[in-house]
Each structure stands twice: as C-alpha cells, then as structure tokens.
Amino acid sequence: MKKLGFLSFGHWSPDRGSRVRTAADVLQQSIELAVAAEELGLDGAYFRVHHFARQLASPFPLLAAVGARTKTIEIGTGVIDMRYENPLYMVEDAGSADLISNGRLQLGISRGSPEQVIDGWRHFGYQPGEGEDGSAMARRHAEVFLNLLEGQGFAEPSPRPMFPNPPGLLRLEPHSEGLRERIWWGAASDATAVWAAEMGMNLQSSTLKNDETGEPFHIQQATQIRKFREAWKAAGHDREPRVSVSRSIFALMNDQDRMYFGRGGKESDQIGQIDDFRAIFGRGYADTPDRLVAQLKEDEAIAEADTLLLTVPNMLGVDYNAHVIESILTHVAPEMGWR
Incomplete structure (x- = not known):
C-alpha cells in the first residue's frame, strides 16, 4: 500500500488560452482540486511555494482554506523555502492551519529551489549570519521552527x-499537538537527507537531485532514501518516518490525453546546472495504463517510498486534473499494488 497525493506547482498566466489566468484563479482552483481529489479517494493535496513568480506563494491561507473545505485529505507543501521564513510567525500560521484541518497538515520545508530574483530573501529582511550561506540560513530557520x-x-x-x-x-499560540512529527525536509543530496533524519523530519526526496554518482535518477534517489532510513534508525527516533517522491505520470486514456502528453520527450533523465552543482532531473511517464505499470515497476525510488506525489498540470484546469488523478487511481494504482 502507498499513499498517493497530487503536487501542484500552482502556475497562472494571463496568456490567451490559459485556464488559470489570475492569482485568484489559481488559489480558487487549488481549493477545488483538493476537494475533487478527496472525493476521488486521493490521500494528499500538496502545493509548491515560489516567490516573485506567477505561482502559489504564501501557503498558509491556501492550506487553511483547503482544510476548511475538506475532511480527510492530507494537506501539504513541497516545499516552503525557509530562507524566506520568520520561524516564529510560521509556528503561529502553521498551528492555525493545522487546527483548522483537525491535524491534517504535512509541511514540506527546505532550502528551496532556484529563484526568480537575486537573493530574494534579502527583500524579506533576512541575510545569512557570519560564515553562513543561504542554505545554512535555511537550516538555521528550520531548527528554530522545529524547536x-x-x-x-x-x-x-x-x-x-x-x-x-x-x-x-509562555509559548507561541495556537499550539497544535503532533505537528512537529508532520514536518518534512525536501532533500536534494544524500547529506541533507541524513541531516533531516537526524533532526527527526520526514523526507521529501526532491524532484531534482545532486548528481552524486552518475547513475540514473531513480537509483540515486533510492540510495538517498535508504541512507535516510539508516540515519533515522541510528538516531534512535521512536516512530517510523515517512518518505515521499514525486513523479509526472499520465495514463493516456483518450485523444485529449494523447494530444497533451502522447508526444514523448521526457522518457529519460535530464542533466542541468543548478546554482553551483550538477543536477539530475527524473524522467516523466506517459503511456497506456498497461505500459505505465511495466515502466513504473522498474522505478526503484517509487518502490522505496511510502508516499507518491503525482505532479499535476494545474494550468489545464480542475476538471482535466481530476481526470488525470482518476485515471491513475482506477487503471494504474491497483495494478501496482498501491490500492
């Protein structure tokens, strides 16, 4: 059995043909998609966070709204960039959103992804301390938040x-009991995955990873997950951790699916330069359900993880994304043993 959720990057664009034309559109459609996903039986609704971009940014109003409109689905992020966060305000916001949802928050936090602007966190009033870089500052903010x-x-x-x-x-209020155990760290390297385990955080293995061995992405990611679990055991934590990976997976069920995703182009890993390191990006999957099952069974990282987040094309609207989710739940998940 595996928990299945969706991960939305929350794009919006005023361009002609866009079904998500404004910031209001993406926020309202994100709520509607979470409601639809819950009705379909999906386990989680997760959202990316990016600043200075036409994408979802401040997560807590959205998470609280989703929590108020749903009853069972997990609500999370993947990830909140801790370089931008005041840990004290974040504790209050996260506690409020978690209480509104009756304890369904699953917060993914991390150093964040490459930015739209240069050192955007400086505009938010933050800067690294003596001897720190942005990554170290993010980890420091995270440690304060966790404490x-x-x-x-x-x-x-x-x-x-x-x-x-x-x-x-006195402590900060409102306090939500149990939220500390539902914090995840988005790790792009083996070392940060080990650090996350030592800190008692669940693991969100990143959609891109430092290319540390030259092996295929899913093999490097599976190795990272195993190192995380070994470090967790060595740290002596008294609960089992959770681990998620995310994938673009599309079952080609009709002409519309084939029009959008049937042309291929992402069947292999991609290599790129992110900041100062060589990064590897995992492949996408788009095929008929039977072929998808055969391909997915070869993905070692999916097998290692207990949670799989399906990256959805939110710009195509709520109805189409609900169709994408339903296709996976109906035609792929049972054959994979996920349901």
Whole structure:
C-alpha cells in the first residue's frame, strides 16, 4: 500500500488560452482540486511555494482554506523555502492551519529551489549570519521552527499582562499537538537527507537531485532514501518516518490525453546546472495504463517510498486534473499494488 497525493506547482498566466489566468484563479482552483481529489479517494493535496513568480506563494491561507473545505485529505507543501521564513510567525500560521484541518497538515520545508530574483530573501529582511550561506540560513530557520513546534515555553511573561497568563514561561499560540512529527525536509543530496533524519523530519526526496554518482535518477534517489532510513534508525527516533517522491505520470486514456502528453520527450533523465552543482532531473511517464505499470515497476525510488506525489498540470484546469488523478487511481494504482 502507498499513499498517493497530487503536487501542484500552482502556475497562472494571463496568456490567451490559459485556464488559470489570475492569482485568484489559481488559489480558487487549488481549493477545488483538493476537494475533487478527496472525493476521488486521493490521500494528499500538496502545493509548491515560489516567490516573485506567477505561482502559489504564501501557503498558509491556501492550506487553511483547503482544510476548511475538506475532511480527510492530507494537506501539504513541497516545499516552503525557509530562507524566506520568520520561524516564529510560521509556528503561529502553521498551528492555525493545522487546527483548522483537525491535524491534517504535512509541511514540506527546505532550502528551496532556484529563484526568480537575486537573493530574494534579502527583500524579506533576512541575510545569512557570519560564515553562513543561504542554505545554512535555511537550516538555521528550520531548527528554530522545529524547536518552537515542541511547544515549550520560552518567553518571560509581563508582570502586568492585558489578560491572565498560565504559569511559567509562555509559548507561541495556537499550539497544535503532533505537528512537529508532520514536518518534512525536501532533500536534494544524500547529506541533507541524513541531516533531516537526524533532526527527526520526514523526507521529501526532491524532484531534482545532486548528481552524486552518475547513475540514473531513480537509483540515486533510492540510495538517498535508504541512507535516510539508516540515519533515522541510528538516531534512535521512536516512530517510523515517512518518505515521499514525486513523479509526472499520465495514463493516456483518450485523444485529449494523447494530444497533451502522447508526444514523448521526457522518457529519460535530464542533466542541468543548478546554482553551483550538477543536477539530475527524473524522467516523466506517459503511456497506456498497461505500459505505465511495466515502466513504473522498474522505478526503484517509487518502490522505496511510502508516499507518491503525482505532479499535476494545474494550468489545464480542475476538471482535466481530476481526470488525470482518476485515471491513475482506477487503471494504474491497483495494478501496482498501491490500492
């Protein structure tokens, strides 16, 4: 059995022919797609976060709205760029969204992806400390966030408060019990996956990875997952971690599917340069259901993960994306043993 969710990059564009023309469109359609996915029996609705782009940005209003409109589906991110985040505000926002959804939040956080602007986090008022780079700053923000989620008091109460205080040091409110165990780290390298395990975070293995061995993407990703689990065991945590991978998977069921995705072009891994490292991007899958099943059974990372996020083409609208999800749930998932 495997948990299945969708991952939306949340694009919008005013270009002619776009079905997601404005920021309002993408926000409202994201909520509607989560509702539709829950009705279809999908396990999770996850959203990417990008700043300075025509994409989903501030995640917590959206997550709270999805939580208010749904009842069972997990609601998550993949990922929130911690270079941009005030960990204290984030604890309050995350706690509120989690309580609205009755404990269904699954927050993916990380250093984030390549940016639209140069050092965009500086515009948000953040800069690395002495001896830090942006990645180290992101990890520092994450550590503060994780510590605060434990719910321990740390702030000295005023001797003349406006309202009565509970005894002792005060914590941030609202506190959502259990949210600390539902934080994921998006790792693009083996080393950051090991760090995530040591910190007690679940693993979101990134859609792109440092090309550390020259092997195919799914093999490198499977190795990363195994190293994460080994580090988790060595750290002595008292619960089982979760691990997700994401893939573009399209079952070609009709002429519209074939028009959009039947032309191929992404059947092999891609290599690129991201910042200062060589990155490998995993292939996509688009074929008839029987051929998809045969191909997916060869993907070692999918086999290693307990959660698979289906990257959806949100620009094609809610109805088409619901069709994409339903096709996988009906014609692929049972044959793969995921359902």
